[in-house]
Amino acid sequence: MAWLHTWVGLVLGWLLYAIFVTGTSAYYQEEITQWMTPEIGSAAVASDKSFAAAADWVQHKAPDAQEWSIFLAGKRAPGLQLYWTNGPDAPADAPTEARLDRQGREVKARETQGGYFLYRFHYDLHYINWYWARWLVGIAAMAMLVAILSGIITHKKIITDYFMLRLGKGQRSWLDVHNASSVLFLPFVLMMTYTGLVSLATHYMPWGIAANYADTEKFYAAAFPYPSPPEKTGAAKLAPIGPMVAAAERNWGMAAGGVRVLNPGDRSAQVIVSSGVDGNMSARPRSLTFDGATGRLVSAHDPSGAATATEGVMIGLHAGRYAQPILRGLYFLSGIAGCVMIASGLILWTVKRRPRLADPDKPHFGFQLVEKLNIGAIVGLPLGIAIYFLANRLLPVGLAGRGDWEIDSLFLAWLAAFIWAAVRPSPRAWAETTAVTVLLFAAVPIVSALTTGRNLFHSIAAGEWIFAGFDLAMLALAAGFWTAHRRIVRRARGAAEGRRPQRNTAPA
Template sequence: MSPFPEGSLRQRMAWLHTWVGLLFGWIAFAVFLTGALSVYAPELSRWMTPESAAAGPASRSQALATAQDWLERHARNAASWRVELPDARHPLLALSWHGEGGEGGAMLDPASGHEIVPRDTEGGEFLVEFHYSLHAGQAGIWLVGACSLALLVTLVSGVIVHRRLFADFFTFRPRASPGRAWLDAHNALSVLPLPFHCMIVLTALSTLLLAYLPAGMHSRYGGDVAAMVAEVFPRPPPLSAPGPAAAMVPLASLAQRAESVLGEGKVAAIEIRRPGTQASIADAWRGFDDRLLAFPDRVSLRASTAEILDVRTEYPGSLRLIRTLGGLHYGYYAAPLLRALYFLLALSGAAMIATGLVLYVARPAAAASPFGRAAHRLNVAMVCGPVCACAAYLLANRLAWPASPGLHEREVAAFFLAWGACGLHALMRGGRRLWPEQWRAAALLWLAVMPADLLALAGDAELRPALAAPLHWTVWAGCAAAALACRYAARRCRPARLPTG
C-alpha cells in the first residue's frame, strides 16, 4: 500500500480509512468494549458487592422514614443530609452528610434499616471511568476524544469507500482468502449498526465538549468553571439565617409534595440543608431514567412546612440539547430490551474495530512487511488484552482478599497486569501462535468467574444468599457466553496464514 493517498476520491478515502482506523483502533477497541460493559455498570456493581443481596424490598415511604430516623440518630448536627432512594438497579438506601465535623456516608437495607457495609470495590464505575478517560485523567480524556473523532472519520470514509454498502452486508465468505473473509466480516459488522455507531461517537464528543473545546468558556468566563456552572446550571435557592430549631416535616411527606409537581414516584433523591432549623430547605431531585434529557428536575421546599419555594423543570435550549445528547449516549432512559440492544450494538462496534485491525495484516503485502508484523503483535495485545483484563477485574473482586481494605486498588492492578501480560506474550511469542493462545487464555479467565464466585461465597453464610439471585445467574451466563466466543475465536484462527515474525 502506498504511504500517500493517490488516485480517485474513493482510493484516497480508502487510504484514510485504513491508516486512521489502524492507528486509533488499538485504543478504540478497549473504549468500545468497556463502553458495552458500562451499559450494565449498576448490575456489575451489585454483583461485585454481594453484601447488597441482603437488602429487602421496601416502599418509598418506608425507605424515607428509615433514612430520616437513621440520620436523626447518627448525623443530627450535620449541615446537610442527602438521601438517594433505592430502585430496581440500586437496591440499597444511600445516605450521606456533610458538616463541620466532616463528611460521612452509609448504605442501609431499606426494609430493616440495618447498615450494610459493601466490600471496597469500584464495581462497574471503574469500567465507566476507563471508557471515557482510560484511567489516565485529563490526558486520557483527550486521547479518547481523539479516538472518537478518528472513528467518526473512519465511519464517513468507510461509507465512501464501499460502493456496494448494503449488498456487502449480505455477502460473507468465511472460506475465501483471509483478506476477503475479514473484509466480509468487517462489512457485516459495520453496515447495519452504522446509525448507532455514528450516534454514539457524535454524542460521546458532545458529552465532554468543554474539555475538548474550552475556548468559549475561557473567553466568556475567564476560565472560571464555577461561574459558568452557576449561570448555565440552575441552582437551588440560597439559605437564609439558620433561625431557631424547628421540627421537620417527614421526608415521605416532602417527597409526596414534590411529586405533585414532578410526577408520582419520580423523586430519586432528597437533600436537606440545615436540617432541624427553621430555615431548612429540602431539594427533591427527579430521576431521569425514563427520558432522554439526562438532567434532573428539582423542587425546593421549606422543610419545616413543605411549602414549595422553587421549581426548576425548564432549561435553556443549549443545556437541554447537550443533556439530551448525553442521555442518548448514556442510555439511562433505556428499558431492559433497549439496554440489551445498546450492549449488543456496542459489542458489534468493538468487533468491527477488531476485524478492521486484523484486515490490515491479513493482506499478503502488509503481512510480509516489518510494520505488518509489528501491527500483528499489537493487534493481539490490544484486542485480546482488554478482553482478558475485564475478566481479571471480575476475578480479582472474588479472589484478591475481598474482605480487606484496598480491594479496589487490587482489582485495577489485576486489570492492567492481565493486559500487560498479554502485551508481553505478544512481544515474545511466535507470531503464528499468538491469536489461538491468547483467545484460549481469555476463554479460561471468563470461564473461571463462575467457580471463583461459588468458591468465594458458598462458604460464607452471610453472602451465600447472593448465589440464589437471578443477577448472579445472568452474570454467569454472560461469562460463559464470553468464554464460548473466545474459544470459537481461538478455533477459527488460521495461524499458517498469519505473520510469522
C-alpha cells in the same frame, strides 16, 4: 479516502476498542456493581420509602450534620449513597459518607469500584490525569467520526453488499465481518461517537462559556444550581422526607434520584428533590425545593432552553440510562457489534498486508508491531476484565486498598497479555491468549459460587436475575472466545499441514 480510513483507524483503533469494550459494559454498570458487592441484597423498594429510611438513618447517625445528600442511581441501583457535612463540634475523623441498602440499613460491602470503574475508564482512562485522558479520548472519538465517514465513502457498494457475509474465506471474510458490523449497526455507532463528543463538549470547547460568562463557575451555577446552606434561624423539626419525594415524583411522573437537605433541624431547612437519572431520555435532572420545616413546595428548577434540552437528550441517548430491559439489551448488543467492528478493522490491516510480505515467516518490524499490539489490545483487555471479576472474589475482603488492587490486577493481566504477545510467535500468541481468556471467563461463575455461596442454579431458583444473568454472561463470553480460539487453531493447523495456501493463515 481509503488511505485516511486505514491509517486513522489503525492509529487510534486500539484506544477506541478499549473505549468501546468498557463503554459497552457500562450499560450494565449497576448490575456489575451489584454482582461485585454480593453482600447487598437486591430487594426493590419504592424510592420514597428508600429516601425516607435513609433520612432517618442519617438523622440518627449524624444529628448535627449541616447538610446531607442521598443518591439513588436509578431503579437498577443496588443501594443508596449518602454524603454529609458534620457540624463544627464533630471530631475531625467522623465519617462523612455511607452506603445503605434500599431499606435504609447500612451495608458493609467489600471495597470495590465495581462497574463504575469500567464506566469511568471509558472516558477518563486510568493512571493518567483525567484532564489529558479526556483530550485523548476526544481525539480518538474525532478519529472515529473521520473513520466512519471516510469508511462509508470508501465502501462504495454499501447497498448491494449490505447482506454479504462470506465466512471461511480469509481476507474476504474479515472484510465482510467489518462491513456487516459497521453498516448494520451504523445508526448506533455514529450516534454513540457523536453524542460521546457532545457529552464532553465543554471540556473540548470551553470558549462558548468563556465568551458569555465572566466566571465559569457562574455558568455552572446557572446551569446546575447548587445552593449553599442559608443562615440558621432557630431549631425546628425536619418534616418527613417521604411525602416530599412522593409529591415530586407525582409532579414529574417519574422516580426521584436524589435528595439534598440543607440545615436539617432548623427553621431555614431546605429539601431539594431531584429527578432520577433513568426517568426519561434527557440526562439533565429536574428539581423541586421544599421548605424543610413545613414540607411546602418553594420553587422548581427545570432545565430550559432548546440547546440545553438537545444536549440533555444527546447525553441521555449516549448513556442509555432511560432504557428498559429490552432496549438496554439492544444497546449492549450494538456495543458488542461496535467492538467487533473495531477489532475486525484492526485485524484486517494485517490480513491485507500479509500476502504482500517478502517473507511471511519473518515479517518486518512495523507489521510485527501491529500484530502484537492487536493481540495485546483485542484479547488482552477482555482477559484483564475477567481477572478484574476474579480478583473481586479472590482478594481478601479486609485487604487495605482492595478496590485499587482489583483495578491493578486488571492492568497487570492486560500488560501480561502484551508481553506474552511480544515474546511468542504471533499465531501461537493468538491461540494461547484466547484459550486463557476462555478459561478465565468460565472460571468466574465457579469461583464466585465457591467464595460467596451463590451459585448459578441457586440464583435461578431464587429468582436473583442479576446474579444469574451475570454468571450466564460470563459463560457466553467464554463460549464466544472458545469459538474464536477454535477457528484460530484450525487455521494454524491447516497452514502447518500445507492444506491451505500461506496467505490464508491469518489469525482467525
